[in-house]
Amino acid sequence: MIYFVLFFCFLLLVFYAFIFLFYNKHIFTITRIPKSSWLLVLGAGVEKNNQPSPILKDRLISAQKYIKKFNPKHIILSGTKRSPDYNEPLVMLNYLVSSGVNQDLIISDESGFSTFHSFVNLKNNYNPGKIIVVSQRFHLYRSLLICKIFGLQSKGLAASNLPFSKNIKTFWYFREIIATLYNLIRILFFLIFENKL
Numbered sequence: 001m002i003y004f005v006l007f008f009c010f011l012l013l014v015f016y017a018f019i020f021l022f023y024n025k026h027i028f029t030i031t032r033i034p035k036s037s038w039l040l041v042l043g044a045g046v047e048k049n050n051q052p053s054p055i056l057k058d059r060l061i062s063a064q065k066y067i068k069k070f071n072p073k074h075i076i077l078s079g080t081k082r083s084p085d086y087n088e089p090l091v092m093l094n095y096l097v098s099s100g101v102n103q104d105l106i107i108s109d110e111s112g113f114s115t116f117h118s119f120v121n122l123k124n125n126y127n128p129g130k131i132i133v134v135s136q137r138f139h140l141y142r143s144l145l146i147c148k149i150f151g152l153q154s155k156g157l158a159a160s161n162l163p164f165s166k167n168i169k170t171f172w173y174f175r176e177i178i179a180t181l182y183n184l185i186r187i188l189f190f191l192i193f194e195n196k197l
Contacts, residue, residue, distance in 0.1 A: 016177065023144045027137055027156040030065045034155055038131040039063065039072040042118055043079020043088035052091055054162055055136065060095050062159040063134050067101055075105050078112030078121065115143055116183050123150045132157050138172045142180045149187055
């Protein structure tokens with residue numbers, strides 16, 4: 001039994017090492033990011049005063065920089081709308097519009113309940129040829145993996161504008177290990193039983 005556990009852990013380690021090495025070359029800073037007509041900003045929490053959480057604000061700042069540099073034709077803001085008082089895409093939209101972004105370019109996806117849902121919606125509703133995904137680096141590995149499985153061509157813009165503690169970053173990366181495996185299982189069931197892609 002102990003050998004099986006060790007072998008399983010070894011396979012997981014190899015799997016995550018592959019994801020890190022393969023997708024690392026598809027994640028860019030704002031100075032090196034390629035141009036695309038499509039930009040996707042993933043939601044990440046809203047404060048009680050209807051302001052973006054620090055991690056979401058970090059993503060929005062990067063989105064602002066990309067929009068200013070390339071002026072994409074389609075800007076998708078994907079997040080959760082739990083109630084009239086908690087609407088991630090609306091908060092994101094207000095933040096970008098207040099900074100001068102043209103509202104006519106923005107598409108709000110209020111059913112992006114998770115990273116998985118955001119990309120299902122992207123594939124089924126828009127199916128862009130190429131898209132830039134905005135998130136933190138730790139999250140982009142899983143995001144780009146899901147894009148690849150869904151047949152989407154994507155590059156990641158790593159948000160790194162605000163400082164976060166080492167403890168928070170460590171927690172984020174640990175959470176991603178679990179979330180990546182969970183999403184792969186979820187995608188497998190989705191493809192087999194719902195066959196929507």
